Amino acid sequence: MNILAIETATEVCGIAYYENDSIKGIEEKIIPRQHAASLPLFYKALQEKTGLLLNTLDGIAVSMGPGSFTGLRIGLSYAKGLAFSHDLPIIPVPTLQAIASDVHLDDEFHVLVFSHRDMIYHQKFSADLQQKSNAAVSKWSDLKPLIENSACFHIKCDTFLEDHDRAHKVQPSAKNIGSLALTYYADWVEEKPYALVPNYIAPFEIKIPND
Amino acid sequence: MARSFTTKFRVGCNKGYKLIVLGVETSCDETAASICSNSKILSTIVSSxxxxxxxxxVVPELASREHELLLNTIVQQALEEASIDKKEIEGIAVTRGPGLAGALLAGVCFAKGLAHGLKKPIIGINHLEAHIFANFLADPNLKFPFVCLLVSGGHTQLWLVKEMNNYTLxxxxxxxxxxxAFDKGARILGLRYPGGPEIEKLGMNGNPQAVDFPxxxxxxxxxxxxxxxxxxxxLYFMDSKKNKKDILLEDIAASYQQAIIDVLVIKLHQAVIEANVNSCVIAGGVAANIALRIAVESKLSTTRVLFPDLSLCTDNAAMVAFLGELYLRNGVSSAMEFDIDPNLKLA
Incomplete structure (x- = not known):
C-alpha cells in the first residue's frame, strides 16, 4: 500500500511516504510554532526525493491527537486539502498509540504528553501494545499515583517525572503514524474525511468577559 | 509576496480567457468559500x-475548531453551486490576515494542501484589501481614486485608495x-452578539436624541x-438609571447608535473633502447598518457613495476570490511557505 503520513501533534513536524508498505522517505524536524509554514515545504521536499504521486496513494494518515490544538489542526487541514484534490481517504491515527507503537518493553507502560500548566495527556498500554485505558487528560496530582510504579514514555513531562526512575523521553514521528495506518488501514480508513475532527480531549475553559 | 508591479492593474477586466479562482475566508467567525471567474462570482457560501x-x-479556539470541521464541506458546496469541478480550479486565494491566528491557520493550511494537491498557484490575501475591493463587485464602474471607510468589529479606518496597491491611511x-462599540454596547444592554444588528433592531423605533452620548x-x-x-x-448611564424606568431601552439603543453614526459620517465627510475625491465607499460589517447608510447619503449628497450588498459587507469569500483572481491574472502569487499574519496591515 502507498501512504503519506503526517505528524504535527507536538513540536515535531513530520511527513513520511510509504510505498508498497515500506518507508521511502521522511522529512521531520523539531520546529515549535513553525508547522504551518514548514509542512508544505516538507511535503515538496519529500515529493522531490521520493517521486511520490498523490494519485497512486491509498490514503493520507494523520496524527489525530491528543496534542497541541493548533498543531493538530495544521496537520489535519493540510491533509484534508491534499486529500480533497484527489478524493483520497484519510486514515486517522491516535497520536499516543503511534508513540506507543515504537516502544519495546516486556511490561505494561504509560505514554505521557505534556498539555498545559499541570495537565498531561496519558494512556496505558500492555507489553503487546494493547490499549489498557483510553487516551485522557489529567492533572498531574491525579495522574501521579497511577503511574508511580510503571514505565513512562513521555514528551515534555521532565519537570513532573524528575524523580521517576522509569521515565524515558520519546518523540512522535510520522514514521509511526504511517506504519500504524498500514496495520489498521481497514479498520480506520475514512473514505469521506470532510468531517473528521482532531481528538482534542482537553476541555478548554471559556471566560465570559464582563466589561 | 511580491508587491512591485510594472503594469497597472485592471479591475473588472474581461480579457477573454477563463481564470477560475477558489477563494477561502476563515479570519474570524465566518467559514466561507467562493468561486470567481473573469471577475464574476459564480458562487459564494458563508457559514456563520x-x-x-x-x-x-468570538471564542478563538471554538472558531478555529469550527473552521477546521466545516471548511472542506463549504468548499465542496461552493464548487457544486458554481458547477465547477475541483480539477478546473486554476488558482486559490486565501485570507492570510488580519484575523484570529488559529482561525486563519485552518483556512490557509487547507488551501495550501489543496493548491499543492492540484499543483496550482496560491495567493495569500489581505482581508482589509479584499473588503475594499468588494466595492468593485458591487459596482464594476467604480473609479480610482476614492475614500474607503472600513468599519467592522476589528477596524474603523479611513483609507485613500489611489489605485491598486496604493493605499494611504x-x-x-x-x-x-x-x-x-456595537458589540460591547449590546452586551451592556443585555443583547446578543453580534451587537450591531441587535442594537439597530431595538433602536428602530427609538428616539436617537433621547440620550446625549459623547x-x-x-x-x-x-x-x-x-x-x-x-x-x-x-455603562455609567445604565448604572445610574437602574431604578428609573423613565427612559425606554429602545431610546437608549437608538441614541447609542446615533452617537457612533454621527462620528463616522462627520469624519468620512471630512476625509472626502481632504482627499478631494468624487467617490467614497463603505466596507466592513457595520456598513450593513441602515441608519448609517441613510446618514451618509444625506451628509454626502454631492459625492458618489457606494454601499456594497449586505452579503459583501460582512465577511465573505467572494471578495477574497475576486481580489485573488485579480492578482493571479497579473502573475502575482505567494511562495508556498507564506504564513498567516494576525496583525497584517494594509499599508
Missing part, C-alpha cells in the same frame, strides 16, 4: 458560526472599533476615532 452568540463574542480608531473628536479636524469612552458612558 452561531455558537459564539452565547459567549457575547487617513485616520483610524485609537481604541475600540465601531463594530466593537462623540469623541467630533470637533477636531483630524480623522481619528475613539469609541471606548462611549461604551463607558453607556
Amino acid at each position: 458560526q452561531i455558537i459564539h452568540s452565547k459567549f457575547g463574542g 487617513m485616520g483610524t480608531s485609537r481604541d475600540d472599533a465601531a463594530g466593537e 462623540r469623541a473628536f467630533i470637533k477636531n479636524d483630524n480623522l481619528e476615532f475613539s469609541f471606548s469612552g462611549l461604551k463607558t458612558a453607556l
Whole structure:
C-alpha cells in the first residue's frame, strides 16, 4: 500500500511516504510554532526525493491527537486539502498509540504528553501494545499515583517525572503514524474525511468577559 | 509576496480567457468559500458560526475548531453551486490576515494542501484589501481614486485608495472599533452578539436624541476615532438609571447608535473633502447598518457613495476570490511557505 503520513501533534513536524508498505522517505524536524509554514515545504521536499504521486496513494494518515490544538489542526487541514484534490481517504491515527507503537518493553507502560500548566495527556498500554485505558487528560496530582510504579514514555513531562526512575523521553514521528495506518488501514480508513475532527480531549475553559 | 508591479492593474477586466479562482475566508467567525471567474462570482457560501452568540463574542479556539470541521464541506458546496469541478480550479486565494491566528491557520493550511494537491498557484490575501475591493463587485464602474471607510468589529479606518496597491491611511480608531462599540454596547444592554444588528433592531423605533452620548473628536479636524469612552458612558448611564424606568431601552439603543453614526459620517465627510475625491465607499460589517447608510447619503449628497450588498459587507469569500483572481491574472502569487499574519496591515 502507498501512504503519506503526517505528524504535527507536538513540536515535531513530520511527513513520511510509504510505498508498497515500506518507508521511502521522511522529512521531520523539531520546529515549535513553525508547522504551518514548514509542512508544505516538507511535503515538496519529500515529493522531490521520493517521486511520490498523490494519485497512486491509498490514503493520507494523520496524527489525530491528543496534542497541541493548533498543531493538530495544521496537520489535519493540510491533509484534508491534499486529500480533497484527489478524493483520497484519510486514515486517522491516535497520536499516543503511534508513540506507543515504537516502544519495546516486556511490561505494561504509560505514554505521557505534556498539555498545559499541570495537565498531561496519558494512556496505558500492555507489553503487546494493547490499549489498557483510553487516551485522557489529567492533572498531574491525579495522574501521579497511577503511574508511580510503571514505565513512562513521555514528551515534555521532565519537570513532573524528575524523580521517576522509569521515565524515558520519546518523540512522535510520522514514521509511526504511517506504519500504524498500514496495520489498521481497514479498520480506520475514512473514505469521506470532510468531517473528521482532531481528538482534542482537553476541555478548554471559556471566560465570559464582563466589561 | 511580491508587491512591485510594472503594469497597472485592471479591475473588472474581461480579457477573454477563463481564470477560475477558489477563494477561502476563515479570519474570524465566518467559514466561507467562493468561486470567481473573469471577475464574476459564480458562487459564494458563508457559514456563520452561531455558537459564539452565547459567549457575547468570538471564542478563538471554538472558531478555529469550527473552521477546521466545516471548511472542506463549504468548499465542496461552493464548487457544486458554481458547477465547477475541483480539477478546473486554476488558482486559490486565501485570507492570510488580519484575523484570529488559529482561525486563519485552518483556512490557509487547507488551501495550501489543496493548491499543492492540484499543483496550482496560491495567493495569500489581505482581508482589509479584499473588503475594499468588494466595492468593485458591487459596482464594476467604480473609479480610482476614492475614500474607503472600513468599519467592522476589528477596524474603523479611513483609507485613500489611489489605485491598486496604493493605499494611504487617513485616520483610524485609537481604541475600540465601531463594530466593537456595537458589540460591547449590546452586551451592556443585555443583547446578543453580534451587537450591531441587535442594537439597530431595538433602536428602530427609538428616539436617537433621547440620550446625549459623547462623540469623541467630533470637533477636531483630524480623522481619528475613539469609541471606548462611549461604551463607558453607556455603562455609567445604565448604572445610574437602574431604578428609573423613565427612559425606554429602545431610546437608549437608538441614541447609542446615533452617537457612533454621527462620528463616522462627520469624519468620512471630512476625509472626502481632504482627499478631494468624487467617490467614497463603505466596507466592513457595520456598513450593513441602515441608519448609517441613510446618514451618509444625506451628509454626502454631492459625492458618489457606494454601499456594497449586505452579503459583501460582512465577511465573505467572494471578495477574497475576486481580489485573488485579480492578482493571479497579473502573475502575482505567494511562495508556498507564506504564513498567516494576525496583525497584517494594509499599508
